[in-house]
Amino acid sequence: xxxxxxxxxxxxxxxxxxxxxxxxxxxxxxxxxxxxxxxxxxxxxxxxxxxxxxxxxxxxxxxxxxxxxxxxxxxxxxxxxxxxxxxxxxxxxxxxxxxxxxxxxxxxxxxxxxxxxxxxxxxxxxxxxxxxxxxxxxxxxxxxxxxxxxxxxxxxxxxxxxxxxxxxxxxxxxxxxxxxxxxxxxxxxxxxxxxxxxxxxxxxxxxxxxxxxxxxxxxxxxxxxxxxxxxxxxxxxxxxxxxxxxxxxx
Amino acid sequence: xxxxxxxxxxxxxxxxxxxxxxxxxxxxxxxxxxxxxxxxxxxxxxxxxxxxxxxxxxxxxxxxxxxxxxxxxxxxxxxxxxxxxxxxxxxxxxxxxxxxxxxxxxxxxxxxxxxxxxxxxxxxxxxxxxxxxxxxxxxxxxxxxxxxxxxxxxxxxxxxxxxxxxxxxxxxxxxxxxxxxxxxxxxxxxxxxxxxxxxxxxxxxxxxxxxxxxxxxxxxxxxxxxxxxxxxxxxxxxxxxxxxxxxxxxxxxxxxxxxxxxxxxxxxxxxxxxxxxxxxxxxxxxxxxxxxxxxxxxxxxxxxxxxxxxxxxxxxxxxxxxxxxxxxxxxxxxxxxxxxxxxxxxxxxxxxxxxxxxxxxxxxxxxxxxxxxxxxxxxxxxxxxxxxxxxxxxxxxxxxxxxxxxxxxxxxxxxxxxxxxxxxxxxxxxxxxxxxxx
Numbered sequence: 001x002x003x004x005x006x007x008x009x010x011x012x013x014x015x016x017x018x019x020x021x022x023x024x025x026x027x028x029x030x031x032x033x034x035x036x037x038x039x040x041x042x043x044x045x046x047x048x049x050x051x052x053x054x055x056x057x058x059x060x061x062x063x064x065x066x067x068x069x070x071x072x073x074x075x076x077x078x079x080x081x082x083x084x085x086x087x088x089x090x091x092x093x094x095x096x097x098x099x100x101x102x103x104x105x106x107x108x109x110x111x112x113x114x115x116x117x118x119x120x121x122x123x124x125x126x127x128x129x130x131x132x133x134x135x136x137x138x139x140x141x142x143x144x145x146x147x148x149x150x151x152x153x154x155x156x157x158x159x160x161x162x163x164x165x166x167x168x169x170x171x172x173x174x175x176x177x178x179x180x181x182x183x184x185x186x187x188x189x190x191x192x193x194x195x196x197x198x199x200x201x202x203x204x205x206x207x208x209x210x211x212x213x214x215x216x217x218x219x220x221x222x223x224x225x226x227x228x229x230x231x232x233x234x235x236x237x238x239x240x241x242x243x244x245x246x247x248x249x250x
Numbered sequence: 251x252x253x254x255x256x257x258x259x260x261x262x263x264x265x266x267x268x269x270x271x272x273x274x275x276x277x278x279x280x281x282x283x284x285x286x287x288x289x290x291x292x293x294x295x296x297x298x299x300x301x302x303x304x305x306x307x308x309x310x311x312x313x314x315x316x317x318x319x320x321x322x323x324x325x326x327x328x329x330x331x332x333x334x335x336x337x338x339x340x341x342x343x344x345x346x347x348x349x350x351x352x353x354x355x356x357x358x359x360x361x362x363x364x365x366x367x368x369x370x371x372x373x374x375x376x377x378x379x380x381x382x383x384x385x386x387x388x389x390x391x392x393x394x395x396x397x398x399x400x401x402x403x404x405x406x407x408x409x410x411x412x413x414x415x416x417x418x419x420x421x422x423x424x425x426x427x428x429x430x431x432x433x434x435x436x437x438x439x440x441x442x443x444x445x446x447x448x449x450x451x452x453x454x455x456x457x458x459x460x461x462x463x464x465x466x467x468x469x470x471x472x473x474x475x476x477x478x479x480x481x482x483x484x485x486x487x488x489x490x491x492x493x494x495x496x497x498x499x500x501x502x503x504x505x506x507x508x509x510x511x512x513x514x515x516x517x518x519x520x521x522x523x524x525x526x527x528x529x530x531x532x533x534x535x536x537x538x539x540x541x542x543x544x545x546x547x548x549x550x551x552x553x554x555x556x557x558x559x560x561x562x563x564x565x566x567x568x569x570x571x572x573x574x575x576x577x578x579x580x581x582x583x584x585x586x587x588x589x590x591x592x593x594x595x596x597x598x599x600x601x602x603x604x605x606x607x608x609x610x611x612x613x614x615x616x617x618x619x620x621x622x623x624x625x626x627x628x629x630x631x632x633x634x635x636x637x638x639x640x641x642x643x644x645x646x647x648x649x650x651x652x653x654x655x656x657x658x659x660x661x662x663x664x665x666x667x668x669x670x671x672x673x674x675x676x677x678x679x680x681x682x683x684x685x686x687x688x
Contacts, residue, residue, distance in 0.1 A: 048639050052631070072638035073647075081639075088636040092657025093650060098640070101650070106641040158640060 001026050001197050002047070002166055007058035009046050016042045018222035019058070024166070027194035031208055031233060032201045034219035035241050040201045041085060043219070044170045048082040049075045062166065077109035079165030079196075083155040083172050090142040095154065096124060098142045099161050106162065127160040131187045148175030156187045163191070168199045173207035185210030205237035218244055253307050253430075254289055258282070260313040261396055268399075274367060277381055281395035288389035300574040300606045301516055301545045306488050309458050311430035313397075315343035319423050321454070323350055329452050330417060333667045336448075337416040339402040343423055344431040346400060350419075358445075360416055363401035363434050375405065379438055383466050383496040383522060391492050394432045394464040401434040401463075404447065408440035408470075415446040415665055420463075422487070424455030435465040439473040439501075446665060450480040451489055458486045458513075465493045469501035471525065476664055477505045482675055483512040485540065492518045499525025499554075506662065507534040508672055509544040510679055516545045521559065523551060523585075529558045533659045535672075536565040536573055537652070537679045545574035552585040552615075561592040564656045567603035578610040579620060586615050592622040597629060597655060649680040 002024040009017040016039045024030050034040050046053050047060060049072035060067045067075055090098065104114045115123075128138060131153050143151050152172050159167050169188070173181055188211050192198060200211055208216075208230065216232040217224045220241065225248055226232065236244075251259075261282050269275065290307055291298040319342040330338065337360045340350035346362055353361045366372040367380070381398075384391050402418040420433055439445050453459050469475050481489060489512055495503050509515050521530040536544045550559040565573045575594040596605045609622035629651050637647035653660075653676060660676075663669040 048635075050635055071644065072635060073641050073643045076639055076641035084636060084639075088630070088633040090633060090637075090651070090654050092654040092661070101646070102637075102640040102642055105643060105646065109641070162640070 001063055002199075003061045004047075005059050007043075007046070007060065008056045009042065009053045010056055011042075011053050015056070016053070016222055017046070020222075020224055022217065022224065024197045024199060026197055028215065029192070029198045029200065029211060029213045031213035031216045032199060032219050032224075033203065033216060033233060033236055036203075038219045039222045040219050041170055044082055044168045044199075044201055047168060048072055048080055073105070074109070076162075077106050081159050081162055081164030081167045083152070083159060083167065083169045085171040085174065087143045087151040087155055089144045089146075091144050093142050095138045095140060095142050099124065099158065102158070103161060123161065127157055130160055130190060131157045132183050133157055149177060149180040152176055153180060153184055156184050160187060160191055164196065166197050166199070167191075168201065170201045171203070172200070173202055173204065181207065182210065205233045208233045220244060220248065253311060256311075257313060257393065258286060264397060269368075273377065274380070278396045278398070281386070281392040284386065284392040285389050285396060288392075291389060297547060297576070300572070301514070301543065303514075306458070306460055306514060309428040309460070311428045311460055312426040313430050315345065315426055315429060319343045319345060319425060320349070321347075321421060321423065326350070326421060326452070326454070329419065329450060331415065331448060331665070331667055331671065334665075335414050337412070337414060338419065339416070340419045340421070341400060341433065342421045343426065343429060344400055344420075344433070358407065358410055358412055359403060359405040360412075361403050363403045363436060364399050366403040366436065367399065372403075375438065379436060379466065379468055381466070383468065383494040384464055384492070385494065385520065388492065388518075390462055390490055391464055394434055394462050394492065397432050398434040398464070401436070404435070404437045404445065406439045406443040406445050409442045410440065411443065412445040415448055415668075418447065418449045420451045420461065422451075422453040422457075422459040424453060424457035424459075426457065428458045428460075430460045430462070433461065433463045435463070437465065437467040437475070439467070439469050439475050441470045442472045443470070444474040446476045446478075448478045448480065448665075448668065451483055451487065453484045453487045456484055456486050458488070460488045460490075462490045463492065465491070467493065467495045467503060469495070469497045469503045471498045472500045473498070473503075474501070475503045477503070478663070478665075478668060479505070479507045479517070480672075481508060481512055481515050481544075482510040485511070485513055485542070487512045488514040490516045490518070493520065495519075495521045495530070497521065497523055497525065497528045497530065500527045501525070502529045502531070504531035504533065504662070506659070507536075507546065508675070509534065509536040510538065510675055512542065512544075514543045514545075517547065519546070519548045521550045523554045523557050526554050526556045528554075530560070531662070532559070532561040532563075533662050534563040535656045535659045535676075536563070536567070537656075537676060538566075538571040538573070539568040540571060541569070542571045543573075544571075545576075547574070547576045549578045549580065550590065552579070552581040552588045552590060555584065555586045555588070557585065558589040559591070561594075562659055563594045564659055565594070565596040565605060566599065566652055566655070567596065567605060568599040570600070570602045572603065573605040575605070575607045575624070576610070577608070577622070579612070579622070581611075581613040581615050581618055581620065583614040586617045588615060588618040588620065590618070590620040594624045595655070596624075596626045597652070598626060599629070646682050649677070649682040652676075652680055
């Protein structure tokens with residue numbers, strides 16, 4: 001589904017990604033781990049089309065289609081979803097209205113009619129129950145005054161609404177207490193199918209107890225330096241990243 | 251003959267049509283004298299540093315329209331808040347249109363300034379209020395006073411709630427090549443009374459218009475006045491709005507400006523306090539482009555203890571448009587426990603757009619809370635990316651962000667239909683269809 005080949009990217013003069021290769025197939029969950037500043041969030045942003053970064057080499061394709069010339073919204077319309085590490089507050093626009101706009105723009109781009117209001121309400125009700133979100137919450141301004149946990153839960157709610165092909169969860173576990181973590185992970189697992197794929201970006205093993213990855217990749221200094229199965233995450237949790245650094249230097 | 255000379259000679263012609271043996275005439279003559287001495291303001295004056303009238307004053311303005319000026323309601327219906335029932339005081343090229351108006355004398359007076367100024371039964375009220383709060387030193391206000399004749403006269407007696415909003419509408423037909431109009435409004439709201447007023451100036455074609463308007467508002471004890479000014483005129487329309495507000499204790503007066511159009515718009519908003527525990531609210535949204543210019547010049551004079559004032563101005567400027575915000579808060583020594591807040595947030599969408607923002611606080615009391623904040627920036631790129639990531643195209647995302655930016659002021663609109671209308675105008679200005687209920 002997602003294929004990244006020799007991806008190099010920089011911001012200004014600073015090269016952040018130095019040749020990333022990653023293959024994600026439908027039905028798979030991948031975890032990308034690594035220390036601060038390794039380039040994890042940059043990778044997520046670039047897949048989603050953030051124009052602040054310049055791709056200097058390599059390519060990203062989704063189901064064989066090159067994404068490089070597509071605007072962020074066009075990528076979204078093709079099924080790319082990024083759960084933000086820091087969701088943005090938008091005063092005056094309610095969660096419901098924001099979702100309605102997002103869904104109908106996506107439908108429009110895919111040649112579909114707008115979703116009828118009653119169906120929209122039904123879907124909103126279903127998905128908010130999945131994330132254990134109070135109805136009142138939905139009429140509040142998007143992310144405004146939300147706690148860290150509420151913001152993250154709201155991100156996954158949006159993912160549930162948009163049903164993306166490829167979901168990238170950037171540090172979704174940060175700022176979550178154990179109950180919220182369980183709710184969010186449970187939501188993600190219910191959304192998981194053999195048609196979609198999930199890339200989880202995280203520092204810690206904690207989230208991976210709930211969302212069990214098929215593959216774990218270690219991102220260090222702009223490169224994926226080690227890949228393995230779920231047991232690699234446990235090893236990292238136990239031993240930190242230094243041993244991989246030493247392995248690299250050796 | 252330049253416009254000033256033309257006006258001075260027009261005043262002599264005007265005197266032949268009015269009662270020159272009245273106290274009112276003394277007011278007029280000293281006003282025209284002040285205008286003669288001072289003339290039109292120039293950029294040399296501190297308060298007009300960023301706004302020039304020069305180019306506008308070169309037009310050969312007609313001072314009194316002589317042309318036929320009837321208009322059909324259907325042609326102008328869209329400018330009214332036609333979804334709801336309202337009182338209407340409507341003028342066409344400065345002349346009252348009984349055909350388009352819906353005035354009343356039942357319990358409240360919503361009628362004509364010209365009647366109030368000339369009929370004996372209004373004399374006591376006119377003597378007590380007319381030109382009492384307007385700044386007699388200001389040349390443009392004086393010019394208006396000298397020629398004051400037509401406008402809206404609104405008098406809500408003690409303990410009355412105006413049962414529906416009042417629309418004051420000034421149309422310019424463009425039948426004259428260039429027209430100067432000088433509306434004069436007087437609003438008196440009695441103790442415990444409440445009124446909502448919407449004022450709009452609208453040109454119906456592209457001929458230049460200069461409006462020099464003066465509105466005096468008197469809010470008695472515990473009166474509530476919500477005043478909305480819709481400024482969404484043509485690119486040849488120029489508006490100088492001089493609004494003076496006098497407030498007594500526990501009254502609440504709010505003036506909202508929605509400046510979306512016009513060649514030049516200058517809002518001089520002046521609030522004076524004559525009682526304790528009162529609140530003044532000044533809100534504005536400016537969204538302009540091309541070479542449009544909008545200038546807000548506000549003054550809140552805190553003279554009494556325990557009063558509050560809130561100013562919140564949002565501006566979005568594109569193309570070569572220019573904005574000015576000059577907000578003056580004056581806290582006198584007696585005005586202890588004053589709360590005065592002022593905010594001016596601006597977004598520049600083009601490299602060629604400019605904003606001059608100048609907060610001025612003069613505080614002579616020592617136990618007060620005053621704050622001011624001015625920001626000038628661009629749209630938040632991170633927020634744009636966030637919305638695009640959810641599938642909302644950049645143009646719509648920008649519009650949504652600008653809407654969100656103006657939202658605090660939109661939320662303050664107390665008439666739901668007006669709120670909808672303003673939102674619609676904003677959507678049109680931003681070039682999008684807002685795909686949700688606002």
